[in-house]
Amino acid sequence: MLRDSRRTGRSAVAVRRRHKTLVYALRLLLLVLILGGWELSVSLWLDPFFYSKPSLIWDKLVIWFTDGTAQGSIWAQIGVTLQEAALGFILGSLVGVVLGILLGRARLLAEVVSPYIQALNAVPRIVLAALFVIWFGLGMESKIATAFVLVFFPVFFNAFQGAREVDRNLVNNARILGAGRAQVLWSIVVPSSTSWILASLHTAFGFALIGAIVGEYTGATRGLGLLISTAQGSFDAAGIYAGMLITTVLALLAEVVLGLAERRLLRWRPPAQASFVAAI
Amino acid sequence: MSYLVDIDHATKRFLTSAGTAHTAVQDITLQVTAGEFVAVVGPTGCGKSTTLSLVSGLEPPSEGSVSVNGQPVRGIPAGVGYMFQADAMLPWRTVLANVASGPLWQGKPKEQADALARDWVARVGLAGFEDYYMHQLSGGMRKRVALAQTLVNEPSILLMDEPFSALDVQTRALMQNELLDLWSGTSAAVIFVTHDLEEAITLADRVVVMTASPARIKDTFEVHLERPRNVEEIRMTPEFIAIYREVWSSLSDEVAIARKTGASRVA
Numbered sequence: 158m159l160r161d162s163r164r165t166g167r168s169a170v171a172v173r174r175r176h177k178t179l180v181y182a183l184r185l186l187l188l189v190l191i192l193g194g195w196e197l198s199v200s201l202w203l204d205p206f207f208y209s210k211p212s213l214i215w216d217k218l219v220i221w222f223t224d225g226t227a228q229g230s231i232w233a234q235i236g237v238t239l240q241e242a243a244l245g246f247i248l249g250s251l252v253g254v255v256l257g258i259l260l261g262r263a264r265l266l267a268e269v270v271s272p273y274i275q276a277l278n279a280v281p282r283i284v285l286a287a288l289f290v291i292w293f294g295l296g297m298e299s300k301i302a303t304a305f306v307l308v309f310f311p312v313f314f315n316a317f318q319g320a321r322e323v324d325r326n327l328v329n330n331a332r333i334l335g336a337g338r339a340q341v342l343w344s345i346v347v348p349s350s351t352s353w354i355l356a357s358l359h360t361a362f363g364f365a366l367i368g369a370i371v372g373e374y375t376g377a378t379r380g381l382g383l384l385i386s387t388a389q390g391s392f393d394a395a396g397i398y399a400g401m402l403i404t405t406v407l408a409l410l411a412e413v414v415l416g417l418a419e420r421r422l423l424r425w426r427p428p429a430q431a432s433f434v435a436a437i
Numbered sequence: 438m439s440y441l442v443d444i445d446h447a448t449k450r451f452l453t454s455a456g457t458a459h460t461a462v463q464d465i466t467l468q469v470t471a472g473e474f475v476a477v478v479g480p481t482g483c484g485k486s487t488t489l490s491l492v493s494g495l496e497p498p499s500e501g502s503v504s505v506n507g508q509p510v511r512g513i514p515a516g517v518g519y520m521f522q523a524d525a526m527l528p529w530r531t532v533l534a535n536v537a538s539g540p541l542w543q544g545k546p547k548e549q550a551d552a553l554a555r556d557w558v559a560r561v562g563l564a565g566f567e568d569y570y571m572h573q574l575s576g577g578m579r580k581r582v583a584l585a586q587t588l589v590n591e592p593s594i595l596l597m598d599e600p601f602s603a604l605d606v607q608t609r610a611l612m613q614n615e616l617l618d619l620w621s622g623t624s625a626a627v628i629f630v631t632h633d634l635e636e637a638i639t640l641a642d643r644v645v646v647m648t649a650s651p652a653r654i655k656d657t658f659e660v661h662l663e664r665p666r667n668v669e670e671i672r673m674t675p676e677f678i679a680i681y682r683e684v685w686s687s688l689s690d691e692v693a694i695a696r697k698t699g700a701s702r703v704a
Contacts, residue, residue, distance in 0.1 A: 329495055330525035332513055334539035334590060344538070348529045425529040427572040 245304020253312030261320025304368030315357035319350025447501035476637035479647030480695030518592030
């Protein structure tokens with residue numbers, strides 16, 4: 158890489174920069190076209206009561222962030238939802254990773270329980286949110302539980318697959334060099350499953366947010382989900398869009414943080430491969 | 438008489454995915470003493486590697502027995518080093534960490550393991566590359582890491598499964614010289630599996646010829662070439678050519694059989 162950049166010199170850098178600028182400009186243009194088209198069509202033909210429009214959504218966001226919402230400060234709502242999602246995410250991934258790796262290495266156990274896990278995976282887990290409200294009440298616990306069940310399965314399946322696909326050669330080599338069972342698990346199985354697990358964590362945080370918001374939507378006293386549900390109750394389409402927008406921004410921010418963590422953990426990979434995993 | 442490695446009428450059968458039994462090696466008897474370099478040659482895919490798995494304890498024999506150091510093999514015997522055909526280093530560990538793995542797993546303290554590893558990394562000619570990851574190294578350099586990783590444990594029995602077959606000719610000769618160099622300072626027994634007869638004769642004190650699948654021992658030839666050897670020069674000597682001709686007359690039939698069955702399997 159070093160030699161490449163030296164040989165091609167400054168002009169290649171300039172070309173690349175120009176190309177990047179073009180891409181960003183086109184992206185911006187696309188956004189303006191979509192938002193402008195929406196704004197225009199609602200202003201001219203469609204009923205803003207049902208469809209709302211970007212300017213109304215913007216007004217709603219301004220009100221939320223300056224005067225606060227009907228439930229109090231918007232930051233408090235974001236904080237609650239994030240806390241629920243983060244706790245559900247952490248617990249769900251921890252349990253998913255541990256069980257996935259253990260089951261991935263224990264053949265008999267995996268064979269025994271696999272139909273049950275498949276069945277549990279087929280259950281429409283979103284519906285569990287309603288049950289969790291009955292079990293754990295209107296507080297944070299029921300939302301954490303919903304986020305947990307949504308996060309657990311994808312992480313579990315990836316960790317399981319990762320633990321199964323460990324290169325036999327690596328394990329044999331380690332055993333010959335003197336590694337015991339626990340050392341093989343910790344030094345070989347866990348690191349080689351890491352790229353599988355990290356790939357699932359990207360989607361998992363999105364699931365955690367969905368879990369928290371659906372949980373709040375089902376029954377809560379605070380949070381973004383309640384905000385959306387209240388907006389729906391008062392036929393406030395702009396409020397629903399505004400809630401969606403905030404959630405999307407949160408998910409994207411989490412994605413950036415996870416991407417950084419992934420790059421740190423997968424430093425040992427050849428660069429092309431690492432970006433491929435991130436792209437999945 | 439005590440042998441370091443004693444394979445006594447060992448047979449190994451595997452269950453194929455079709456549900457039938459495949460005999461990889463049949464009725465193998467082979468003894469190796471300390472300090473001896475034995476090369477095992479045979480047609481590609483005949484089951485030579487299985488012999489090494491039996492000695493390493495990775496696979497138990499279906500019949501017969503295998504002992505290392507007078508003890509029947511159960512699990513992985515102490516003092517065995519095994520260099521695989523494919524790279525088996527941990528890609529998420531640096532060169533130094535990979536070489537230090539063995540001593541660490543065997544319970545040596547971190548500083549001691551690192552010091553040993555640093556020494557061996559230098560001995561295989563990789564000083565300065567301690568902090569590189571595997572994907573940053575060439576094929577030859579990776580073989581050096583594998584060699585250091587195996588030798589750092591100071592094995593008394595070194596099993597090598599076509600370790601240099603993936604290298605280009607020049608690099609291979611270089612690695613062969615280095616191997617002989619590193620080995621000459623030890624009293625380790627080496628069992629070196631290869632399909633390359635030239636490599637076998639160049640390195641070994643004894644060449645064992647195996648038959649086409651299922652592998653049996655067909656012939657054994659002593660190689661009385663002087664040590665220390667230079668692998669590139671020794672090939673041109675008349676003694677080398679004479680023994681090559683002798684072993685090849687035994688091996689060539691098996692290669693022909695292997696080719697025929699291979700061809701019929703493809704057809």
